[in-house]
Amino acid sequence: MRQGHAVVLGGSMAGLLTARVLTGHFARVTIVERDELEGTWAGDPAADPRERAVRRGVPQGRHAHGLLAAGLNVIEELFPGAAGELAAAGVPAGDVLGNVRFCANGFRLKQVPIGLRALSFSRPYLESYVRSRVFALPGVAVRGGTDIAGIEADPARARVTGARIHPRTGAPQTLAADLVVDATGRASRAPRWLGELGYEPPAEERLHVDLAYVSRHYAVDPALLDGDIAIIVGPSAAAPRGGAVMLQEGGRAVITLFGILGDHAPLDDAGFRAYAKRLPLPYVSDIIEASPPLDDEAVRFRYPASTRYRYDRLRRFPKGFVVVGDAMCSFNPMYGQGMSVAGVEALRLGEALGRGGELDAPRFFRAVRPIVDIPWQIATGGDAALPGVQGPRDARTRLxxxxxxxxxxxxxxDEVVSLAFSRVTNLLDPPAALLRPGIARRVLGRRRPATA
Incomplete structure (x- = not known):
């Protein structure tokens, strides 16, 4: 029988997926979020534009977002039939390799159907769907428009007993809880809260990238994509900038250009188009030139550094408290990993709670370490290979x-190698899978072409 009360700090994707998992273990789950939150989903973006409205707390919601195959698997596990519902509502759907054009280091990877579904959506629309499913669950309460002031602990400071909140229309109060989950994202104050309770804060790892996303919506004829639902052109050593075209619900598309270390796309139309023409491959620029814009001007989102807090290395941690999502590790968003990793972490949290007894937070952090290690290695390794990024430059990295x-x-x-790479980037296989003998023979036995 479910008992107790869990409080989730943060109502974005990490918080929503975590709350869904917690409903299987607690009688009551309360989500606390600074933004006001709508809990309805009509399934028709044209009928309810709120489903595409960008929340203040998610400024990156205006830009291209991806849900990797591992993340979509989580969504399906937590909300059976979700992919079909979203596709029926007009979210473009296809095969994760057969209908997603992925380009890396100036090469377009060979596309073949591999039987894994992909969806192409706006972040607000996906979040609206998940939010409606979570809010409809018995025992879920929502405290929107509420600031998070901190956490409360018992006199011995051995256990977190609740969260201090401040509703914008009322007096400060404390929500008593058996478990408090920090899903507040990159702005998490958990390291400071731990220090205030007398605990050692986690070590921090950072890789400075000074990334900027610059995005604009367009009326894109799907025929221009030749059956694809998304095009992603990653940066190359010669041109460390990239772009993406993502078809979305409601018959529109978002086009995002991204660059690092100050090489950021302009917001004006002429500058945006000129920047796109200098991407490693012409696919994004070709669609921009053939499509009318829907926005007066592009918008920008800046991301200074990938950041990882090493909670997995802490020896002491208060009971009744845990950290998930970007509050634990924030990845360079151009790899599209954040929502998927948060979803897998939520499942692991459910498994930890399902073992019975009280949640052992240090054990949970160690359990999710490999889940974070893999995308962290992919993101920081990919960034470190770009000129100017101050990442590792040892012999192993160069090799x-x-x-x-x-x-x-x-x-x-080679479709076998393309498939192997797709499974790794979709977090289905570890990076070591690319070194398996069958893949290595294909890679090392082929002379690299002089040009792409």
């Missing part, structure tokens, strides 16, 4: 980057 350079070239023509 891996040379191998990946050959792998991209091989994947442009």
């Amino acid at each position: 891996v980057n040379r191998y990946l350079d050959r792998l991209y070239a091989t994947a442009a023509h």
Whole structure:
């Protein structure tokens, strides 16, 4: 029988998915969020524009978002039939490799159907759907328009007993809880809260990238994508900038251009178009030139650094408290990993709670360490290979980057290698899968072409 009360701080995707998992273990789950939250989903973006409204707390919601195959698997597990419902409502759907054009280091990877579904949506629309499903669950309460002031602990400071909140229309109060989950994202104050309780805060790892997303919506004829639902052109060593075209619900598309270390796309039409023409491959620029814009001007979102807090290395941690999502590790968003990793973490939290007894937070952090290690390695390794990024430059890193350079070239023509790479980037297989003998023979046995 479910008992107790869990409080989730943060109502974005990490918080929503965590709340859904917690409903299987607690009688009551309360979500606390600074923004006011709508809990309805009509399934028709044209009928209810609120489903595409960007919340103040999610400024990146105006830009291209991806849900990796691992993340969509989580959504389906937590909300059976979700992918079909979203597709029926007009979210473009296809195969994760057969209908997603992915380009890496100047090479377009070979596309073949692999039987894994992909969806292309706006972040607000997906979040609106998940929010409606979570809010409809018995025992779920929502405290929108509420600031989070901190956490409360018992006199011995051994256990977190609740969260201090401040509704904008009322007096400050404390929500008593058996478990408090910090899902507040990159702005998490958990390290400071731990210090205030006398605990050692986690070590912090950062890789500075100074990334900027610049995005604009367009009326894109789907025929221009030749059956694809998304095009992603990643940066190359010669041109460390990229772009994406994502078809979305409601018959429109978002086009996002991204660059690092100050190489950011302009907001004006002429500058935006000129920047796109200098991407490693012409696919994004071609669609911009053939499509009318729906926005007066582009919008920008800046992301300074990938950041990881090493909660997995802490020896002491208060009972009744845990951290998930970007509050634990925030990845460079151009790899599209954040929502998917948060979803898998939520499932692992449910497994930890399902073992019975009280949640052992240090054990949970160690359990999710490999879940974070893999996308962290992919993101920081990919960034470190770009000129100007101050990442590792040891012999092993140089060797891996040379191998990946050959792998991209091989994947442009070899569907076996392209499939292996797609499974890794979709967080279905570990990066070591790319070094398996069958893949390595194909990569190392092929002479790298002089040009893409």
